[in-house]
Every structure is written in structure tokens, then in C-alpha cells.
Amino acid sequence: MNPNTLTEQLSLFLDVLETGSFSAAARRHPLTPSAVARRIDSLESSVGSRLFQRSTH
Known part of the structure; x- marks a missing residue:
């Protein structure tokens, strides 16, 4: 991963x-x-875990 992206x-x-x-x-x-x-999704993929519990309200 590019350090700037991280x-x-x-x-x-x-x-x-x-x-x-x-x-x-x-x-x-x-x-x-x-x-x-999308960027948070990518970070979550990199670390292999969900970082936030999403809700739709």
C-alpha cells in the first residue's frame, strides 16, 4: 500500500x-x-476487520 494512501x-x-x-x-x-x-472500506480490507458499525438513519 502506498504510504500516502495509508x-x-x-x-x-x-x-x-x-x-x-x-x-x-x-x-x-x-x-x-x-x-x-470507499476509503474506509479499503482500510478495513487492509487490516482485515470492520472498524465501524454502520447504521442507516
């Missing part, structure tokens, strides 16, 4: 933790919420 994914991960949502984290970056979700 750095971006970890930054997004921390922003999702801090803000509590993919949408709020996306507003901190030039990304859409779905782009944040």
Missing part, C-alpha cells in the same frame, strides 16, 4: 471517529461521503 485513510478514520459520521468527515476533506466510505 496516511489519508488513517486521517479519514480519525475524522470519522471525531465527528461521528462519514458525512461530517467528508466536509473536512474535498470528498463526498461515499468517497469516505
Whole structure:
């Protein structure tokens, strides 16, 4: 994995933790919420575990 990609994914991960949502984290970056979700999915694949419990509300 590209170190820059990992750095971006970890930054997004921390922003999702801090803000509590993919949408709020996306507003901190030039990304859409779905782009944040894809990057978090990729990070989860890399570590082999789910990092967030998703809900739809």
C-alpha cells in the first residue's frame, strides 16, 4: 500500500471517529461521503476487520 494512501485513510478514520459520521468527515476533506466510505472500506480490507458499525438513519 502506498504510504500516502495509508496516511489519508488513517486521517479519514480519525475524522470519522471525531465527528461521528462519514458525512461530517467528508466536509473536512474535498470528498463526498461515499468517497469516505470507499476509503474506509479499503482500510478495513487492509487490516482485515470492520472498524465501524454502520447504521442507516
